[in-house]
Amino acid sequence: MPAPLEPRYTLKDVVDRARVAISTASLVFSGKRPVAEPTRERVLEAAADLDYGGPNPLASSLQQGRSGIIGVFAKGRLMNSFSDPFAVSILDGLAQHLGQNSAGILLMPAQGAGQDELVRRTAGIPLDAVVFPLGGYVSSALLEHLRHRRIPLVGTGYPEADDVLHLRMGERGAARAIAQHLYDLGHRDVALIQLPGAKPNAQGDVMNPEALDRTAGFLEVFPDALVITAGESSSEGGYEASERLFSDSHSVTAIAAQSDLMAVGAVRSIRAHGLSTPADISVAGSDGIDLPWLVGTLTTIDQRGQEKGRTIADMVTSALAGTRENREHSFTLVQGTSTDAPPQHAHA
Incomplete structure (x- = not known):
């Protein structure tokens, strides 16, 4: 029989143990402003005693209205995206650029399950934006769900929709x-x-x-x-x-x-x-x-797969900042x- 899970301590538990204000403990972990060294050491010691690793970055980012997660829908099976060097180059350029802007990618299959199941899976993920860097078919139910979330959607020609930004190559x-x-x-x-x-x-x-x-x-x-x-x-x-x-x-x-x-x-x-x-x-x-x-x-x-990925990522960061525009990608x-x-x- 598996051992019971140990209790997960929170920042409030650390605050109570260190006898400091919650704002003070938050500053210790964020490093945004200096805290008196004795107080800082007391907070870190309390955290170590409770095996507390710090605030949940997702919860912190959600308070600011951002999760830092960009959903990347791949056509077909995910394995195909990793076995195709061209797909890998696009994903690499995408991840590099987003990483420089404190965001990361979550690779998700656009196919392989029923439409309702895909929507259900996606609904539970806090996404800042969604991209379709490899094109391909996207179910109408999934697209409608993403559209209702009012987050930026960026594709490379597909799916066809007025509210999907596109990097088109021709x-x-x-x-x-x-x-x-x-x-x-x-x-x-x-x-x-x-x-x-x-x-x-x-x-x-x-x-x-x-x-x-x-x-x-x-x-x-x-x-x-x-x-x-x-x-x-x-x-x-x-x-x-x-x-x-x-x-x-x-x-x-x-x-x-x-x-x-x-x-x-x-x-x-x-x-x-x-x-x-x-x-x-x-x-x-x-x-x-x-x-x-x-x-x-x-x-x-x-x-130029990497460049294509970086441009898609730049379109995402621009859209999150309020600038929505389609772009053209050249070929040689x-x-x-x-x-x-x-x-x-x-x-x-």
Whole structure:
């Protein structure tokens, strides 16, 4: 049988033991103003005797109207956010900037439970603001709950709502830039590996609307491109999608993937079939993550993840200070060694 919990002493208990005013004890722990050394020592000795570690910072901050907690909703499973270097770079930039402003992030799943359950979980958390730095689907019930709390909401294009501030990059334009690059190199037979969640589910919800935007931009240049939806946004997902191309005997000279990890998977698949990149098949990605273990360099869209995270955090701190504004985030097409002109025999 577990031992009973020891009583949790409060600042009032310390005050009674040290025989000082509660305001005096508060000053000892906050350090905002000096306290006579004998009095300070008496308060700290009383706290040590009671094993009291100091006032609850959450309770103290709530008295000031702030919890210091910024909710970060991730699309899909939380594990995916930690396994994707691009997602990690955004979260890193977000956490760094918020940390400099005495706030921290609480990573929360936007999916995986019923709508009522997500709302119930969220309702018990004192949030100063909520961000959706990785986009994706957000249930209407959860969004309505957050909206009623009248806290700043910041996204990267999704969820779509007038009261959600957005840092927009232009997913369609970025995908179009990659497609135009391949077209200018001379490619005409191309395939696109699409991120999962682009197709509506049984309820008609699109879990990854960014994927649809990227696909639309790519198809503006290659309307007849073969589109394959990956099972997951990972190297394994890209590999499996590329293998489907080979198993169905599709002949392409270039593959564009909607994430760098999926592009790496496509490169692996191409090599497994005794072919090379870009001599036989060019490959392009999107995100701009660091791939030091990849032979050569990947042609991609550099989104500068850390900078994106810092900008989102700055939008949050500005909104909390009373300045609400949407912002634009630029991208850069980076041409690596993974794309080149199609082989001469391709259109012979």
